[in-house]
Amino acid sequence: METLIFFIFAALALGSALVVVAHKSPVYATLSLVLTLVSTAVLFLLLGAPFVGVLQVLVYAGAIVVLFLFVIMLLNLQKEGSAEGPGAQLWAALLGAVLFLGMLGLAFRRVALPAPPPLTAESVSLKGLASDLFGEYLLPFEIVGLLLLVAVIGATVAARRPGEPASLSENEEEIAP
Amino acid sequence: MNPELAATLVKYAVMFLVFINVAPIMNWVERRACAFIQDRPGPNRVGPFGLFQPVADALKFMFKEDVTPSAADRPLYLMAPAIALVPAFTTFVVIPFGPDVQIGGRTIPLVVANVDTGVLLFLALASLSVYSLVMAGYASNNKFSLLGSIRASAQLISYELALTISVLAVLIPVASFRLSDVVAYQQQHVWSFIPQILGFLVFLIASFAETNRLPFDLSEAESELIAGFHTEYGSMRFALFFQAEYTNMAALSALGVTLYFGGWTLPGIDFPHNVWGGLLGLATLLAKVAFCMLMYVWVRWTFPRFRYDQLMRLGWKVLLPLSILNLILVAAMTLAGWLGPWKP
Numbered sequence: 001m002e003t004l005i006f007f008i009f010a011a012l013a014l015g016s017a018l019v020v021v022a023h024k025s026p027v028y029a030t031l032s033l034v035l036t037l038v039s040t041a042v043l044f045l046l047l048g049a050p051f052v053g054v055l056q057v058l059v060y061a062g063a064i065v066v067l068f069l070f071v072i073m074l075l076n077l078q079k080e081g082s083a084e085g086p087g088a089q090l091w092a093a094l095l096g097a098v099l100f101l102g103m104l105g106l107a108f109r110r111v112a113l114p115a116p117p118p119l120t121a122e123s124v125s126l127k128g129l130a131s132d133l134f135g136e137y138l139l140p141f142e143i144v145g146l147l148l149l150v151a152v153i154g155a156t157v158a159a160r161r162p163g164e165p166a167s168l169s170e171n172e173e174e175i176a177p
Numbered sequence: 178m179n180p181e182l183a184a185t186l187v188k189y190a191v192m193f194l195v196f197i198n199v200a201p202i203m204n205w206v207e208r209r210a211c212a213f214i215q216d217r218p219g220p221n222r223v224g225p226f227g228l229f230q231p232v233a234d235a236l237k238f239m240f241k242e243d244v245t246p247s248a249a250d251r252p253l254y255l256m257a258p259a260i261a262l263v264p265a266f267t268t269f270v271v272i273p274f275g276p277d278v279q280i281g282g283r284t285i286p287l288v289v290a291n292v293d294t295g296v297l298l299f300l301a302l303a304s305l306s307v308y309s310l311v312m313a314g315y316a317s318n319n320k321f322s323l324l325g326s327i328r329a330s331a332q333l334i335s336y337e338l339a340l341t342i343s344v345l346a347v348l349i350p351v352a353s354f355r356l357s358d359v360v361a362y363q364q365q366h367v368w369s370f371i372p373q374i375l376g377f378l379v380f381l382i383a384s385f386a387e388t389n390r391l392p393f394d395l396s397e398a399e400s401e402l403i404a405g406f407h408t409e410y411g412s413m414r415f416a417l418f419f420q421a422e423y424t425n426m427a428a429l430s431a432l433g434v435t436l437y438f439g440g441w442t443l444p445g446i447d448f449p450h451n452v453w454g455g456l457l458g459l460a461t462l463l464a465k466v467a468f469c470m471l472m473y474v475w476v477r478w479t480f481p482r483f484r485y486d487q488l489m490r491l492g493w494k495v496l497l498p499l500s501i502l503n504l505i506l507v508a509a510m511t512l513a514g515w516l517g518p519w520k521p
Contacts, residue, residue, distance in 0.1 A: 027315055031253075034308060054297045062304025063334055069311050070330040073323060126293060126354060 006046055013039035026072045030065060037061045051126055180283065188289045192269050195463065199470075200423040201231035207474050214478045241412035246317065249409065253316035258414045261309035261421035268302045268428040271295040273357040274441050275458025276448050287441075287455050288357055295356045296348065299432055300341055303387070306425060307333045310389075310396060310406045313418070317409035325405025328485060329389065329396035335489060336386035336393075339496035343376040343383070346500070346507040347436045350516035356432075360440040366517045368444070370437035372510060376503040377437045379496050384433060386492065388426045391477040395485055430469035431462065438465055 012035060019032035037060045044053030133141055205220070205228065212219025220227035245254060275287035292298060307330055314326025347369050348354060351362040363369055370377040386393040397405030407418045434440060441448075441458035448454035483491070510516050 027253075031308070031312065034305075038305075050292060050294045051297070054294045054301045058297060058301040058304055062301060062307075063337065066304075066307055066311070066330050066334055070327060070334075073311070073315060073327050073330070076323075 002046060006043065009039040009042040009046075012036075013043065027069070030068050030072060033068075034061050034065050037065065051129055184283075184285050185289060188285075188287065189270065191459070192272075192274070192289060193266065195459075196266065196269055196424050196427055197420075199427040200420040201235065203423045203426075203470060203474075204231045204234060204419075206470070207477075210471070210474045211478045214475075235416070238413050238416040243412045243414070246319070246409050248318040250316040250318065253312045254409075257309045257313035257316060258410065258417035258421075260312065261306065261418055262424075264302045264306040265421040265424035265428065268299050268425075269431060271299050271356055272428070272431045272435055272440075272462075273360055274462050275455035276441075276450050278452060278455045279450050280452070286357060287458060291355070291357060294354050296344060296354050296359075296432075296436075299356075299428075300337075300344065303425070303429070304333075304337060306421070309418075309421070313410065314396075314406035317406075319409050321402040321404075322406050322408045325396040325398075325402050325408070329406060332386055332389075332393065332395060332488060332492075335492035336383040336496070339379050339492060339500045340383035340387060342497070342500040342504055343373075343379040344432075344436060346373060346376045346504045349504075349507050350511045356435050356440070359436060360442055362517070363439045364442045364444075368437065368439045372516055373437070373503060373507060375499060376507065379500045379503065380433060380437070382491075383496060384429050385473070385476065386488070388429055388473075389422065390426065390473055392480040392483050393488060394482065395488055398482060400482075426470060426473055427466055430466045430473075433469060434462065434465040440465075 016032040016035035016039065020029045020036060023029045023032065037056060041053040041056040041061075044050070044056060208230070209219045209227065220230040223229040223233050245251065270289035271292065273286070273288040273291075278285050278287055290298070310329040310333075311326045314322040314324075314329070317323075347359065350366075351359050353359070359369075385391075389396055394405075396402075397407065402408070407415055410418060441462040443461055448457045507516070
């Protein structure tokens with residue numbers, strides 16, 4: 001039963017990921033990305049990591065991809081023109097993929113990775129995850145948070161046109177879509 | 178059949194029966210209450226007090242012609258109303274609706290999915306509801322629909338943040354994501370809305386935005402966008418959006434009363450651990466949910482609609498800071514031991 005569910009959702013994840021890169025319409029590509037994320041979340045559930053699976057849906061499918069869609073619809077992006085056809089870019093991408101797979105294969109053959117400590121019910125439970133995240137890995141966690149903050153501020157500064165005031169004054173109406 | 182699975186199916190069937198009847202009942206309640214507020218009779222022709230009006234409406238929806246606009250993006254257009262129902266009929270699985278019931282030597286917790294990640298699962302499923310709105314608006318190939326979807330996506334993202342943070346504050350003293358633990362904690366101490374009145378108000382306001390109800394129904398604003406994202410939908414497909422909206426309202430109300438008003442419990446009363454106790458618990462939960470639904474109606478026919486920029490300003494500049502303030506306050510109160518014993 002579990003194997004069957006695994007294969008169904010693994011196939012869904014791979015199939016929809018292919019649609020994401022191959023479909024000409026940005027809206028269809030983005031909606032397939034949602035399907036990819038949800039199928040991967042189901043795989044996490046099967047692995048016994050419900051927290052990661054649920055967060056995947058909550059954060060990625062529920063928030064980040066919605067923002068993608070928001071931007072796509074706001075800019076009213078249409079289907080990509082197929083002027084170039086499957087030319088040099090496709091071959092370059094295939095070459096890159098083959099090279100990458102080869103490197104991965106070599107790396108896995110050469111280097112014996114230390115076996116990860118076996119997952120226990122304690123370590124994947126919410127409390128185990130929390131004490132790891134805010135105990136042993138507190139510093140990396142905080143650094144990632146800082147990095148995200150810097151990225152947000154950077155994006156805000158980069159999006160402002162030169163010469164524009166830093167903020168809209170209160171009585172100035174913001175433009176509503 | 179596996180008794181575990183059978184119990185889960187029965188519990189899901191009970192909740193499904195309750196939640197699928199929300200839309201027709203609310204259809205009648207909404208129109209009668211609105212008429213009462215506007216000092217007119219409202220629908221009163223079909224049956225006593227117009228009680229059979231929802232049946233007549235349902236028949237009308239089913240026999241109307243089903244039109245698909247020729248310029249619509251057909252697959253997405255057909256999928257959107259169906260997808261609207263998925264979050265609506267899955268989120269309630271984590272809501273506990275009664276005490277642990279003992280039947281034939283087995284203890285059955287009265288919640289469909291008693292999972293570790295309870296509240297998070299609810300929020301994750303609820304966050305997917307925006308896709309049906311976005312798909313509907315995009316696929317209709319109508320500028321009003323598209324504007325409605327764009328508004329819906331921005332609005333839901335903005336208010337989800339404040340909603341989630343105020344929900345997290347409730348969980349701090351409980352130290353668990355499981356909603357049955359939240360209910361047990363409130364039964365032992367006090368209903369959470371008393372120490373967390375600020376968080377409750379943020380939750381309440383954000384839940385109006387999350388369910389696209391007036392005063393925040395910017396994505397369907399009749400006076401600006403015809404009907405917003407569902408402008409091009411008719412007959413049963415429109416009815417599915419209608420059904421999803423009311424079911425979402427009921428599910429979010431159920432989450433609200435479970436988090437802030439003790440869920441299926443009443444203070445100082447222990448329901449017996451048998452089928453009757455379970456029914457009493459369900460009745461208590463439904464009474465509280467019904468009160469919330471009446472409030473949704475009351476607010477809808479009392480307040481005017483917000484402007485879009487006002488909506489965004491309220492969400493980001495008022496509700497989000499308030500919810501973070503509430504989170505810090507609750508964390509401090511919990512550390513100080515004011516909210517009952519804390520299990521680290």
